[in-house]
Amino acid sequence: MHTKNIINGGKEISQASKALILVHGRGGNARDILSLANNLNTQEFALFAPQATNNTWYPYSFLAPPAQNEPWLSSALEIMGQLLEEVKSKGIAEENIYFGGFSQGACLVAEFVTRNAARFGGVALFTGGLIGDMIYEGNYKGDFGGTPVFIGSGNPDAHVPVERIRETREVMDKMNARVSVKIYDNRPHTISQDEIDSANELVFGK
Template identity: 60%
Template sequence: MHQKNIQYAGLPLAEAKRALILLHGRGGTASDILSLSPLLHVQNFALLAPQATQQTWYPYSFLAPPADNEPWLSSALSLIGSVVEDITAAGIAAENIYFTGFSQGACLTLEFITRHAQRWGGVAAFTGGLIGDKLYHENYHGDFGGTPVFIGTSDPDPHVPVTRVQASEALLRERNAQVTVKVYPNMGHTISRDELEQANTLIFKA
């Protein structure tokens, strides 16, 4: 199960007005995902990157039945909730909390925010979709209140079908998120410079 092992960067929570939670992909590290921060317009943010146990948030594909990925999936979602609680305890409101993630971390990001839909600061999901062998609408609650969400993905991608990205987009829109999806032909399983520019333009605006 996941321990609360957080890497911090940027401003201290006590001094920041905005915070960004960064979630790495399978086989990655908190340091890996934090290395994106110089490329994002987050210089005045507190940055918090949790580290997954054994470098994976859950053992199987995000398209597996959720029960197959337990108890790891619930542990990961609980960990993110705990990080959010730490940020709000420091006096930063939900509308000033941002999220970004890549691959497995992007899936986990989208799953968490949609289970706790409210007016967040913004979300940049690099190659991800909502988790499960199907979309479990009963797991999702709340209203995004216009939260901006960017999802970038490749067509094709070896792990994340475009059809799941599109289904996730539709569900987020139903809950009043302002969603922008950009599909990149044959980009591969990576984060492109254009995706970072899109995130800066749409999400991390000054």
């Protein structure tokens, strides 16, 4: 099970009007993903990056049956929920709370925000989609209320098939997110400059 371990960056939350929760991928760490904010239009944000136990949020592919990834998946989602409530308790409204993640972290972000849809500030998914061997629509509730969502991914990607990106978009669209998707042919499993530019334009407002 995961232990709550949050690395902070950016502005002090008492001095910030917006917050960004960034989630690292498999084998990554919180400090690495925090450095992504240096390339995003988040200079005025308080930054929060949870750290996965053993640098992995769940043991198997995000396309495995969810039960195979338990209890780690539920524990990761619980950490995310605790962090969101903590940020809200500091006076940051949901519409000023943003989410971003890469790879396994992007999948966790996608799953969390869609299970708890609300009018968030925005969501940037760098190579990630909803979790499971299929789409379990019964898990998803709420209304995104026009939340901007950017999803970027490669075709092919070693871990995230384009079909799951499409399915993720369909679910989020039905829940009133404003989803923009960019698929990059033969792009390595990384974050490209064009994805950063797109996230800045579509999610972070500049």
